[in-house]
Amino acid sequence: MDEVNKQGQSIGRKGAESRRRLMDATxxxxxxxxxxxxxxxxxxxxxxxxxxxxxxxxxxxxEILLALSQEAGADMQDVHDALGSAWESAPPAEQAGRFIEAFTAYWDRHRAILTVRNYLADSAHPAFLTIRQDTAMPLINAIADRMMAAHPDHDLERKSAFARSVIIYSAIERMAARPATMRHNPSMLSLADIQQAEADILTLLFTPTRASIDEQSLLAAPRKQA
DNA sequence: TCTGCCAAGAGCAGATAGCG
DNA sequence: CGCTATCTGCTCTTGGCAGA
Structure with a gap:
């Protein structure tokens, strides 16, 4: 094994086990x-x-929190797969739903460390900012790619698609981060309600031309008073 | 011999108590 | 209330022992 501990000793089976125990305990x-x-x-x-x-x-x-953050960041294959499958393989609503489901499951698996990671990133800790960005950017880009692909015949600029993707990703992540809080208040929307809404918005953004024209007119329409 | 772990202890910071 | 002393717990280094 190439890895060494802080004393320069190479880490063997027992050392790896202790390191693992420390990470699990954390x-x-x-x-x-x-x-x-x-x-x-x-x-x-x-x-x-x-x-x-x-x-x-x-x-x-x-350093141990960073190691846990990296480990969590490496466990996103399902989420990438959900966005990476072929466009024609399923309708946009199904693809959006699959992504939301995978992303929520990912947060359920790693909620504690992801919450800490985001807190430290928000506190401008450079290493945690970097790792959050490294894990988010591929997804934000993939969402933007899907939007671009769904709007081939009118001028959705890459910059606009990226900006929309940043907004939707941030919202989805924020919601994924706090299901426990929402469960405390039964009068609020359920987790399923939120996830359905997220999938609906993504579906709108992922749906090709005809619907996207409708979306444009919807966005351009004057807002009614609530 | 190498790896992995721990005991001992120094240094430091925060919490608490006592005092004027 | 503010200062000082003391206590307590944490971090970190050094050196050495046990086991594979």
Whole structure:
């Protein structure tokens, strides 16, 4: 194995196991406690290791959170697949629904670390900003590509498609980040309602020419008072 | 011999108590 | 209320031991 620990020792089976235990313990801790309250000692304790062992594999808390963020970022194949399948293989509504489903499932799998990642990115932590951008950009571009492909015969500029994609992606991610909060208030929209709305909006953006013309006229129409 | 871990301990920061 | 002393817990380094 090429990887080495902080003492320069190459990491063998047991070392990899300890590193894994530390990461798993961190994931469990951030699911139940605010990230800023978590200490290296607490992580090591939870992993049933001495606190010094933590520093054998990670420089500090940020480094282990970053490792978990990277790991989560690498688990997006389903989401990419949902957007990457052939256009003709299914109607836009089905493709949009598949993407929303995959994206929500991805957040369900990694909610704790993704929430921490976004919090640190919003706090202008460069490494977390980079990793959030690296995972979001391919999806934002893929959504923009689909919009462009659906509007071949009128002038949706790449820049506009990209901007719309940024907005819809941000909204979808924000909603995916807070299903627990929504569950606390039964009078609010259900998770299914939100997901359906997301899929509907994406469908509108992904639907080719005729509907897109309707969309343009809809967007151009004067707004009625609520 | 190498890997992996931990005990010991220094240094530091935040919390708390005591005092004027 | 503000200052100081003390306590407590955390970070991090060094050195050494056990096991494969």
């Amino acid at each position: 994931r469990e801790l951030i699911a139940v406690e605010p990230a800023h309250k978590i200490t290296a000692s607490a992580i090591a304790r939870a992993a049933k290791l001495a606190s010094q062992t933590f520093y054998l594999y990670f420089k500090d808390i940020d």
